[in-house]
Amino acid sequence: MVKEIERFGIPVVHVCTVVPISMTVGANRIVPAVAIPHPFGNPSLDAKEEKMLRRRLVEKAMKALQTDIETQTVIE
Numbered sequence: 001m002v003k004e005i006e007r008f009g010i011p012v013v014h015v016c017t018v019v020p021i022s023m024t025v026g027a028n029r030i031v032p033a034v035a036i037p038h039p040f041g042n043p044s045l046d047a048k049e050e051k052m053l054r055r056r057l058v059e060k061a062m063k064a065l066q067t068d069i070e071t072q073t074v075i076e
Contacts, residue, residue: 002027013061013075015039023072029064030074033057 002012003026014027017036033039040057041050064075 011065013064015057015061019074023074026072028069028072029067030072031057031061031064032074032076 002014005012006028011029012027013029013031014022015031015033016022016027017033017039019030019032022030034042034053034057040054042053043050045053060075064073067073067075
């Protein structure tokens with residue numbers, strides 16, 4: 001689905017827990033997530049730390065949307 005959306009000129013970021021799968025399906029902007037059961041969080045953190053973790057992931061994804069790329073790129 002990511003490739004189809006980008007075909008219309010809309011940039012997409014694929015936030016994922018398994019980067020090789022995202023590469024295989026052809027996602028162009030890939031942001032690694034935390035873990036399979038909790039891609040956007042970590043329940044072992046206290047609420048404040050988890051909120052900061054989630055915010056960093058979203059900010060990284062937003063920055064990736066603004067990045068011009070020519071090939072598949074993993075944004076660490």
